[in-house]
Amino acid sequence: MHYYRYSNAEVSCWYKYLLFSYNIVFWLAGVAFLGAGLWAWSEKGVLSDLTKVTRLHGIDPVVLVLMVGVVMFTLGFAGCVGALRENICLLKFFCGTIVLIFFLELAVAVLAFLFQDWVRDRFREFFESNIKSYRDDIDLQNLIDSLQKANQCCGAYGPEDWDLNVYFNCSGASYSREKCGVPFSCCVPDPAQKVLNTQCGYDVRTQLKSKWDEFIFTKGCIPALEGWLPRNIYIVAGVFIAISLLQIFGIFLAKTLISDIEAVKAGHHF
Numbered sequence: 001m002h003y004y005r006y007s008n009a010e011v012s013c014w015y016k017y018l019l020f021s022y023n024i025v026f027w028l029a030g031v032a033f034l035g036a037g038l039w040a041w042s043e044k045g046v047l048s049d050l051t052k053v054t055r056l057h058g059i060d061p062v063v064l065v066l067m068v069g070v071v072m073f074t075l076g077f078a079g080c081v082g083a084l085r086e087n088i089c090l091l092k093f094f095c096g097t098i099v100l101i102f103f104l105e106l107a108v109a110v111l112a113f114l115f116q117d118w119v120r121d122r123f124r125e126f127f128e129s130n131i132k133s134y135r136d137d138i139d140l141q142n143l144i145d146s147l148q149k150a151n152q153c154c155g156a157y158g159p160e161d162w163d164l165n166v167y168f169n170c171s172g173a174s175y176s177r178e179k180c181g182v183p184f185s186c187c188v189p190d191p192a193q194k195v196l197n198t199q200c201g202y203d204v205r206t207q208l209k210s211k212w213d214e215f216i217f218t219k220g221c222i223p224a225l226e227g228w229l230p231r232n233i234y235i236v237a238g239v240f241i242a243i244s245l246l247q248i249f250g251i252f253l254a255k256t257l258i259s260d261i262e263a264v265k266a267g268h269h270f
Contacts, residue, residue, distance in 0.1 A: 010260070011086060011257070011260045011261055011264055012257070012260055015253055015256050015257050015260065016083050016084075016086070016257060017083070018253055019079060019250075019253040019254060020079075020080055020083040020084055022253060023075070023076045023078075023079030023080045023083065023094070023250075024080055025076075026072050026073075026079065027072070027073060027076025027077055027079075027080055028076070029072050029076070030069050030070070030071070030072030030074070031069075031073060032069075033066070033069030033072060034066060034073060035069075036065060036069075037062050037065040037069055038066070040065070040139060041062055041066075044062075044138065044139075046062075059126075059130060059140065060140060061139045062139055071101075075094055078090045078091075078094040078097075079091070079250070079254070082094055082254075083257060086261050088258055088261055088262065091254050091258050092258065094250075094254055095250075095251055095254035095255060098247050098250050098251050098254070099251060101247065102244065102247045102248070102251075105244075120222065123222060124157070127156040127221065127222065128156055128161060128164055130144060131144070131155065131161055131162060131164050131165055132164050132165055132166075134165050134167075135165070135167055144183070144185070145183060145184070146185075147221060148185040148217070148221060151221055151224040151225060151228060152217045152219070152224065153186075153217050153219050153220055153223075153224035154186035154216055154217045154219070154220070154221070155182075155186075155220055156220050156221060156222050157220035157222060157223065158218060158220045159182050159186060159205060159212060159216060159217075160205075161220070162181075162182050162183070162186075162205075167179075168180070168181055168182060168183075170205060170206075177202065178201075179203075180203055180205040181201045181204055181205065182201040182204060182205065182216055183201055184196070184197065184198045184200050186201055186216045186217055187215060188213075188214070188215060200215070201216060
């Protein structure tokens with residue numbers, strides 16, 4: 001007489017399609033980031049000459065957009081296909097990558113808190129290298145302008161940092177019309193002015209330093225950001241917690257689905 005053992009294990013449709021829905025958002029966001037990045041590169045002619053990326057001394061913001069897009073697209077694809085096809089390898093890849101990203105974020109946050117002086121020095125070097133490349137890339141230029149306008153700051157530690165840029169340098173060897181000036185994003189806005197004056201920073205540093213604050217922001221962006229963080233610590237903490245909870249939720253869904261699939265496969269051996 002033969003005895004058969006039947007397993008009641010089954011893959012939960014709830015977790016399966018919840019994980020699929022979770023990842024389809026990542027996948028679509030990744031497609032959007034990649035599309036935006038490639039479009040920006042095509043507008044700048046980078047796609048026809050990729051060496052332009054290596055010739056830029058600062059950072060091209062489009063590279064960051066593309067990197068985020070590739071990660072989100074890959075994770076979204078692995079999660080979607082892994083959930084629909086009940087593929088353990090893809091699900092483990094998705095889960096492992098999310099875990100790795102989570103711990104990397106945690107490590108960066110802890111190290112940034114413990115080594116604040118080192119982080120401040122690296123950020124200063126990063127900001128100054130991008131000041132040098134301000135006119136070399138339109139996206140970098142827009143990024144710096146947005147940062148300076150939003151924080152009402154100028155340069156890394158002050159307007160003098162713009163001497164690092166060949167166009168704004170005050171040395172006698174410079175023949176630029178922007179010599180001894182600053183970008184328009186450093187200018188104190190005039191409420192009565194309806195049209196943006198992009199030449200408001202011209203020759204401003206040729207005047208007495210005591211008069212600078214009448215025309216431009218004199219506070220550096222690094223001190224401004226250091227002052228912004230304590231004032232908005234709850235917002236920053238809230239964003240970090242929200243991202244962490246989303247990642248933990250994705251890990252939970254993937255691990256649960258993997259356990260269900262493995263239980264079903266184990267039941268097939270009886």
